[in-house]
Every structure is written in structure tokens, then in C-alpha cells.
Amino acid sequence: MSFRPRIQARGVQLLLGRMMSRVHKDLRFTDIPKRTESIRVETGAGLVTCTVYRPSAVAAPAPVYVNFHGGGFVVARPQQDDHICRYIAATADCVVINVDYAVAPQRPYPVPVTQAYDVTAWVAESGTANNWDGSRLAVGGHSAGANLTAAVCRTARDRGTFTPRLQIIDSAPLDQLADPATKQSPIVKPLLTPQLMRVFTAAYVSDPADLAHPLVSPGLADDLAGLPPALVITAENDRLREEGDAYAKALEAAGVPVTHRCFEGVDHYFTHTGPVPAGKEAIDLMATTLRTALTA
Secondary structure (H helix, E strand, O other), X not given: OOHHHHHHHHHHHHHHHHHHOOOOHHHOOOOOOOOEEEEEEEEOOEEEEEEEEOOOOOOOOEEEEEEEOOOOOOOOOHHHHHHHHHHHHHHHOOEEEEEEOOOOOOXXXXXXXXXXXXXXXXXXXXXXXXXXXXXXXXXXXXXXXXXXXXXXXXXXXXXXXXOOOOEEEEOOOOOOOOOHHXXXXXXXXXXXXXXXXXXXXXXXXXXXXXXXXXXXXXXXXXXXXXXXOEEEEEEOOOOOHHHHHHHHHHHHHOOOOEEEEEEOOOOOOHHHHOOHHHHHHHHHHHHHHHHHHHHO
16 A cells, blocks of 8 residues: 555544544433443454443343444444444344454554454354353444455355354445445535545555455455345445445345345434434344344
């Protein structure tokens, strides 16, 4: 990666990171108690800190959901998903593992993918010692975290290691080869600008030859059969909507059970920034779909 994209990405981290990870005050679910602990997981790309959220009233080992936050692969703020993790733990009666994976430009691809997969594999294998049921596992994420979710599910399928009962793909960048200027929105000033998207991609993917790799651009893959059932959430005004819609259709065509919901009149990351009614509805859809998948 050249010097300039690295400097731009560091600027995003320092100047925009806190703003990008701010959650609307009416989406914080402050009425839900927070029961958390911190763990560190060894991966093939270093130690990864995770926050474990536990449901309040589940006696037996509960099922488990692994969450990957967003931030364009450059913002390391897993606490931006605190509201989602607390709501899911309480509503789906599952343990939630919120993963603080490494980010670019300091740790570009494939480091985040390696960490995301290795943490999830560890969660699947380590339930007995940690009082969760690793055989009833789901994985999901938001924006960049949804891209990592797709990569984790693909790697697990290819290695034959574990099989998530559900993958949640929320507002994902799934085609990082296409010029961001070609990704349109029906509104004049959507949250994601082509320039910001270029900064994210240039920081995350050091070698342009990797842009079409299925672990970088899952939407370009043509071998989707055998992937876990999916909940795909897209937003009408998001520049990433079309690739999310296309991925849902491609999964379905490959025989993967898919629930796809495009929320009208909202933009990228509305589950964090609002509007509040749509954000709450989407988060509840995640939680109730997870509950059904993990208790079946």
C-alpha cells in the first residue's frame, strides 16, 4: 500500500472514528442490563480481545452468537455495537461474543479475516469451559463486519470445521473491485462517499490483485452452495444496497435459505444512527431470527 492511502486511513481513524461509531441516543437500549466480561483469544494473527455478553436468565449452556462491528475495516470500536449485543443477548437468550478484530492500515487483509475465523472456530470448540453451547452457533456483522461474516462462513464451509446456524449480513460491502463511483444512491448525499470508500478499500487491501478474492469480495464468488442460512439486511438509500440485494439473490439461487429485507427510506448504518423506528425494527429482526435459528 502506498504512503498516501495509509495517511488517509489514519486520518479517518483519528478524526472520524468516534463520530462514525456514535449510536443514536434512542437506540441504546439503556433499559437492558449489561452483563459482560472480557476474554482474549489466541489466533493465527495475534491475540484478540472479545467482550462476552450473557443473557440474564438462562441456566443451561446457552447458544452463542459471534458479532463483528463495522467501520470500513479501519475503525476499531467494537463498543459501537454494544446496543445490538445487549439486545440480542436479552431477546435471543444467547451468549454474544463481540470481537475487537485488528484493523487497517496497521493490520490489513488478510489479518482481520484470519482473526475473525479463528475466534469463531475457538468459540465453536470452547463452549464447555465457558458455559455456552458451541454446537448452536451463529455469526453476523454490520458493514465491514458483515463482509467478515461472509468470509468466516465461507472459510468454515471450505475447511469443514463448524456450521453456523445463521449468518447475519447487514449493509455489507460485498464487491470491493467495482469503482465506488458506480455505486449509486437515490438520495443526493448518502453517508458513504466514493472517496471515503476508496480510502477504506485502499487501506484494507494492500495488493489490488486481492480485490476480487472471494474473502474480500464475497459478492463476486460463484460457488455459494453449502453456506449457512442467511439474514440479509439492506437499506434503500445505501450505496451498498445493490450488492447486498444481489448477494441475497445469489445465495438463494445456490440453494441457501435466505431471509432478505430491504428497509425503505434509510441509509447505511441505520441500525446505529437511525431513524430510530427502522433501526429498532431491524435489530429486533436480527434477534428474533437468531432466536429461532439457535433454538430449533
